[in-house]
Amino acid sequence: MSEQSLLQVRDLSVSIDNELPILNRINLDIKPGETHVLMGPNGAGKSTLGFTLMGNPHYVVTEGNIIFEGQDITDLSSDKRAKAGMFLSFQNPYEVPGISLSSFIRNAYHAQTGAPVKLLAFQKSLKAAMEILSMDESYADRDLNVGFSGGEKKKAEILQLLMLSPKFAILDETDSGLDVDAVRTVSKGVEEYQKKKDGALLIITHSTKILESLHVDYTHVLVKGNIVHTGDGSLVDEINEHGFERFI
Amino acid sequence: MNTDLNMKVNVLPVFTYNFLHVNDSAINASDIEIEKLSSPKPKEVPQGVSLKSEVSFEEAGQIFRDNKERILSSTGVPGEPNGDTSARDKEQALRTGMGIDVDNLMNSLGVKADVYTVEEGVKVEKPIILSYDMQDGDGALSAHVIHARKNSEVTIIMDITSDNEAKGFLGLSTRILAEEGAKVTVVRSQLLGKEFVHFDDLGGACFEKGAIRVISLELGGKNVWTGCYTNLSEKESDFTSDMGYLRRGDHSLDINYVADHRGKKTNANMQFKGVLMEEAQKTLRFTIDFKNGSSGSAGDEQEDTLLLSQDVINRTMPIILCQEEDVDGRHGATIGQLGEDLLFYMQSRGIDEEEAKRIMIKARLESVARMIPDPELMQRVHYYIQNIV
Amino acid sequence: MADNKQVVADIDRSLYDFKDIENEKDFYRMEEGLTKETVLKVSEEKNDPEWMRDFRLQCLEHYENIKMPNWGPSIEGLDMARISSYVRHKSDMKGKWEDVPEEIKNTFEKLGIPQAERESLAGVGAQYDSELVYHNVKDEVAAQGVIYTDLESALHGEYADMIKEHFMKLVPPTDHKFAALHGAVWSGGSFVYVPKGVKVDIPLQSYFRLNAAGAGQFEHTLIIVDEGADLHFIEGCSAPKYNVANLHAGCVELYVGKNARLRYSTIENWSKNMYNLNTKRAVVEEGGIMEWVSGSFGSHTSYLYPMTILKGDGSKMEFTGITFAGKGQNLDTGAKVVHIGERTSSVISTKSISKDGGIGTYRSSVTIQKTAKKAKASVSCDSLMLDSISRADTIPAMDIRTNDADVGHEAKIGRISDEAVFYLMSRGITEEDAKAMIVSGFANPVSKELPLEYAVEMNNLIKLEMSGH
Numbered sequence A: 001m002s003e004q005s006l007l008q009v010r011d012l013s014v015s016i017d018n019e020l021p022i023l024n025r026i027n028l029d030i031k032p033g034e035t036h037v038l039m040g041p042n043g044a045g046k047s048t049l050g051f052t053l054m055g056n057p058h059y060v061v062t063e064g065n066i067i068f069e070g071q072d073i074t075d076l077s078s079d080k081r082a083k084a085g086m087f088l089s090f091q092n093p094y095e096v097p098g099i100s101l102s103s104f105i106r107n108a109y110h111a112q113t114g115a116p117v118k119l120l121a122f123q124k125s126l127k128a129a130m131e132i133l134s135m136d137e138s139y140a141d142r143d144l145n146v147g148f149s150g151g152e153k154k155k156a157e158i159l160q161l162l163m164l165s166p167k168f169a170i171l172d173e174t175d176s177g178l179d180v181d182a183v184r185t186v187s188k189g190v191e192e193y194q195k196k197k198d199g200a201l202l203i204i205t206h207s208t209k210i211l212e213s214l215h216v217d218y219t220h221v222l223v224k225g226n227i228v229h230t231g232d233g234s235l236v237d238e239i240n241e242h243g244f245e246r247f248i
Numbered sequence B: 001m002n003t004d005l006n007m008k009v010n011v012l013p014v015f016t017y018n019f020l021h022v023n024d025s026a027i028n029a030s031d032i033e034i035e036k037l038s039s040p041k042p043k044e045v046p047q048g049v050s051l052k053s054e055v056s057f058e059e060a061g062q063i064f065r066d067n068k069e070r071i072l073s074s075t076g077v078p079g080e081p082n083g084d085t086s087a088r089d090k091e092q093a094l095r096t097g098m099g100i101d102v103d104n105l106m107n108s109l110g111v112k113a114d115v116y117t118v119e120e121g122v123k124v125e126k127p128i129i130l131s132y133d134m135q136d137g138d139g140a141l142s143a144h145v146i147h148a149r150k151n152s153e154v155t156i157i158m159d160i161t162s163d164n165e166a167k168g169f170l171g172l173s174t175r176i177l178a179e180e181g182a183k184v185t186v187v188r189s190q191l192l193g194k195e196f197v198h199f200d201d202l203g204g205a206c207f208e209k210g211a212i213r214v215i216s217l218e219l220g221g222k223n224v225w226t227g228c229y230t231n232l233s234e235k236e237s238d239f240t241s242d243m244g245y246l247r248r249g250d251h252s253l254d255i256n257y258v259a260d261h262r263g264k265k266t267n268a269n270m271q272f273k274g275v276l277m278e279e280a281q282k283t284l285r286f287t288i289d290f291k292n293g294s295s296g297s298a299g300d301e302q303e304d305t306l307l308l309s310q311d312v313i314n315r316t317m318p319i320i321l322c323q324e325e326d327v328d329g330r331h332g333a334t335i336g337q338l339g340e341d342l343l344f345y346m347q348s349r350g351i352d353e354e355e356a357k358r359i360m361i362k363a364r365l366e367s368v369a370r371m372i373p374d375p376e377l378m379q380r381v382h383y384y385i386q387n388i389v
Numbered sequence C: 001m002a003d004n005k006q007v008v009a010d011i012d013r014s015l016y017d018f019k020d021i022e023n024e025k026d027f028y029r030m031e032e033g034l035t036k037e038t039v040l041k042v043s044e045e046k047n048d049p050e051w052m053r054d055f056r057l058q059c060l061e062h063y064e065n066i067k068m069p070n071w072g073p074s075i076e077g078l079d080m081a082r083i084s085s086y087v088r089h090k091s092d093m094k095g096k097w098e099d100v101p102e103e104i105k106n107t108f109e110k111l112g113i114p115q116a117e118r119e120s121l122a123g124v125g126a127q128y129d130s131e132l133v134y135h136n137v138k139d140e141v142a143a144q145g146v147i148y149t150d151l152e153s154a155l156h157g158e159y160a161d162m163i164k165e166h167f168m169k170l171v172p173p174t175d176h177k178f179a180a181l182h183g184a185v186w187s188g189g190s191f192v193y194v195p196k197g198v199k200v201d202i203p204l205q206s207y208f209r210l211n212a213a214g215a216g217q218f219e220h221t222l223i224i225v226d227e228g229a230d231l232h233f234i235e236g237c238s239a240p241k242y243n244v245a246n247l248h249a250g251c252v253e254l255y256v257g258k259n260a261r262l263r264y265s266t267i268e269n270w271s272k273n274m275y276n277l278n279t280k281r282a283v284v285e286e287g288g289i290m291e292w293v294s295g296s297f298g299s300h301t302s303y304l305y306p307m308t309i310l311k312g313d314g315s316k317m318e319f320t321g322i323t324f325a326g327k328g329q330n331l332d333t334g335a336k337v338v339h340i341g342e343r344t345s346s347v348i349s350t351k352s353i354s355k356d357g358g359i360g361t362y363r364s365s366v367t368i369q370k371t372a373k374k375a376k377a378s379v380s381c382d383s384l385m386l387d388s389i390s391r392a393d394t395i396p397a398m399d400i401r402t403n404d405a406d407v408g409h410e411a412k413i414g415r416i417s418d419e420a421v422f423y424l425m426s427r428g429i430t431e432e433d434a435k436a437m438i439v440s441g442f443a444n445p446v447s448k449e450l451p452l453e454y455a456v457e458m459n460n461l462i463k464l465e466m467s468g469h
Helices: A046-054 A078-084 A101-113 A119-132 A137-141 A150-164 A180-195 A234-242 B062-066 B100-108 B340-348 B353-369 B375-388 C002-016 C036-045 C050-065 C102-111 C113-120 C139-143 C151-156 C160-166 C177-185 C418-425 C431-447 C452-466
Strands: A007-015 A023-030 A035-039 A060-068 A086-089 A096-100 A168-172 A200-204 A218-223 A226-232 B002-009 B025-033 B049-056 B112-118 B128-133 B139-148 B153-161 B167-178 B183-191 B195-206 B211-218 B223-232 B238-247 B252-261 B267-276 B281-290 B297-307 B313-322 B327-336 C027-029 C087-089 C123-128 C131-137 C147-150 C190-194 C204-209 C220-225 C230-238 C246-248 C251-256 C261-269 C274-277 C279-284 C289-296 C301-304 C307-310 C316-325 C330-339 C345-354 C359-368 C375-385 C391-400 C405-415
Touching: A007 A046, A023 A046, A023 A060, A023 A200, A023 A226, A035 A046, A035 A234, A046 A060, A046 A078, A046 A086, A046 A168, A046 A200, A046 B340, A078 A086, A078 A101, A078 B340, A086 A150, A086 B340, A096 A101, A096 B353, A101 A119, A101 A137, A101 A150, A101 B353, A119 A137, A119 A150, A119 A180, A150 A180, A180 A200, A218 A234, A226 A234, B002 B100, B025 B167, B025 B195, B025 B223, B062 B167, B100 B139, B100 B167, B112 B153, B128 B139, B139 B153, B139 B183, B153 B167, B167 B183, B167 B211, B183 B195, B183 B375, B195 B211, B195 B238, B211 B223, B211 B353, B223 B238, B223 B267, B238 B252, B238 B281, B238 B353, B252 B267, B252 B297, B267 B281, B267 B353, B281 B297, B281 B327, B297 B313, B297 B353, B313 B327, B313 C375, B313 C405, B327 C391, B340 B353, B353 B375, C036 C050, C036 C177, C050 C177, C087 C131, C102 C113, C102 C123, C102 C204, C113 C123, C113 C204, C113 C452, C123 C147, C131 C139, C131 C147, C147 C151, C151 C160, C151 C190, C151 C220, C160 C220, C177 C251, C177 C279, C190 C230, C220 C230, C220 C261, C251 C261, C251 C289, C261 C279, C261 C452, C279 C289, C279 C316, C289 C301, C289 C330, C307 C316, C307 C345, C316 C330, C316 C359, C316 C431, C316 C452, C330 C345, C330 C375, C345 C359, C345 C391, C345 C431, C359 C375, C359 C405, C375 C391, C375 C431, C391 C405, C418 C431, C431 C452
Parallel strands: A035 A200, A035 A218, A086 A168, A168 A200, B112 B139, B128 B153, B139 B167, B153 B183, B167 B195, B183 B211, B195 B223, B211 B238, B223 B252, B238 B267, B252 B281, B267 B297, B281 B313, B297 B327, C123 C204, C190 C220, C204 C230, C220 C251, C230 C261, C246 C274, C251 C279, C261 C289, C274 C301, C279 C307, C289 C316, C301 C330, C307 C330, C316 C345, C330 C359, C345 C375, C359 C391, C375 C405
Antiparallel strands: A007 A023, A007 A060, A218 A226, B002 B025, B049 B112, B313 C391, B327 C405, C027 C087, C123 C131, C147 C190
């Protein structure tokens, strides 16, 4: 079974600055093509898990390991994880004045593939992806995230997801702070990614808005750093109706 | 003509602790050969602009002497900050960032100034480009006066280049008068060779609604000094400055920028973005001076410096002087290496640390370079930056 | 509203500005001026050991050779030929309050010092003009091995070697002209030693009163907090106002040991004829913490920049300061920090208020040496202008010599917003009270760092300054 796994998380505990652990012995098993949802109340440690999987040095793994495609990546730097095919959509993406969105994606694409980027083909696929996300073309030449609204920043993250086409993507609160239309647009982008054969997803959310139109295989409930329950896609609807109370 | 340079420049508007060694800077050099004492000319002088060449430095400053009272006008009570150094440059026709020693050098060597006068209401569309194409062994001084009459607009680009290995000396003086509603933009793209000693001194004065905009890229040269003093003499005048710099090797950069708010509702915005590598040194002095009577004025000075080696020296003196209640003055500085969070964001997209640094160097410099209003020069600067990183 | 002002002003006078006539019979006053003879006379008066007498003479030489600073407020109004550097009551220092001479006791009673000692302090030292008149430390604190005494006794007691080892080593007399002056004529001040691991739960306080006209006060405070120890020291100062210049050139040297913590709080309310040219410096060893809380309200002219040397790895400092420059005042204040150790951190946060033609200057320096890897420094200074006849200048400096450091700096200057005043007035508060409330709020980050009774004193001082007296 484990041979088929894309991402395995084994007894993972995480802390910051030597404080008490934020995550306690987390286990996850994600196979190619699967969509997992991680839900839980505020402060449960959901974003911590996302950052840790992606290798943010601020979060220290005190126990356990992370295995991606059979390789232990627990100590790998985040750029190497990205090259291996992982992706994290940030809740608060960075603003970088002086570098445009398109040239940033081109840089990242080049860094990951090592191959020279064919400019025309790149521009064509960028344009197509932007269309899916109803992004105005002018955003491609604007400085990365600078002056973008909350919704535009999230779209720019999903744009990178589509362009970089990872094997496994973590979406951290991609729907937070967005209005109904923007959520719909973003989920359209995510659906597009799901269409890609074998692309796996871990969607971190504390609401259920983004999940309405997406197929979900597993749902995990994280409370106070522990996964307290795992169910199938229908758990989302249940939580939607009754909240987290019964898990707390 | 061989000259010894023994100048004290970039004097801080107010002295502070001597142990920091930032109160001024010295340009010392012996036996420098300075043979060029006039300035490059543009391919054509646009309509509505007159160029008077071969004017003595002293005479070229007459326009400022004639308007001295207006330039130094004050609607309030004059007052002095602790450690005030303004007396030193009182004799200048127009106070400049580097100060009176530049005037004295220009005068003593008989430098001829080029005076550009833009007629009232004339808006010059295309920038006037002055090409300083320096050769190895060159020694030159050059002076300009830009006088923009009422409601006129003009852009002057100083395109300063040489071979990368070239050695030499180039000193510039530019003095600007922006009359009522006039807009003067000065662009300096400095791509001198790594053995060049260079200074670039600016002084400006704005009448009502007059505006001076300065865009500078200090990418080359060995030891570079630059200063800019702008008198925001009358109401609603404006000074905006953006500088991008890169210092490598044992190169140094010494800066002194001052916005002198005299009129009401005047505005100043100074942004400095730079990168220090290897054993480079930089000293940045920038001052917002709200004189009494400058009510309703705003001033903002920001610095963002990326330090990429453990051997760099970075000094910053962000000064705000204030003798007026109704003003808004701000300063902010971020100094350090690439931020951990930003680095993580980049890495999460597969970009390694070295590449992330290259991207950030480029981003800082490009954000200023793209303000260059001449596509050809912008492209050249773009390649220059590309080559470095 | 005019009545209200009058009432407040009266409190002011009764609080700090009472004068006690010093009759010649009870007081010894050295002739004005500074010469080798006067320095030798001070030394003789104080029964110095030989090394101290020689040290004083060396300092005098330095004083004569060092130039006046070229950067701060003018000190032209200060004429050393008109300053008496030594004035003392003819009685000796007392360990019991009852024994302190009546007129001096009255002064400190009015300032509330004995009451504060009873209620909230672990020990008190009271200096009147050039000498300490009272020194006492609570028994339970003394039992922990804490030494709190006047520096003169310490020079002749069992800690003599410790004094010699530390005295003016952190602030050498060559540092600046007034450090040299201090070394030549210093008198009075306190010596505190907190032994290893001892935590003093309640603060120690020294109060300095300069009562004589045309005199100088040159007290020396030397505090050594040994490894793992913890101390809060409070310094208070005041003086009645005279028409002649007075001079305060004290010196504070603080040694913070490994993993030790020292908090040093000052509420300075010298009278407005005072030239306050004070030098304070701390050195912090590995893991130690130095905290400064500094309120500057009084003085005609001030030069005050407490300096911290973060020598040990992981040492920390925090500086919280407020300066209120009113009519006729030129207060040049701030802080200096030098990062030497790895992972050292400093936070400087200051507030400055200028009013009625007062000049307030914030001046600072942050130096990060090459060795200070992973150092963090942050500076934030806010200035508030209350009218357009005053000045508020901000003159910081940063000198950074490693890339592996994180330095942030923020400064803002502005005024009380009309909207805020309008909002408060719409709730029935007078304009004057509204402004005082906003200024108190502006000062709040500083007052909340002070023990309650000092925070109250500080807020009273702000109210007094706001009402224009």
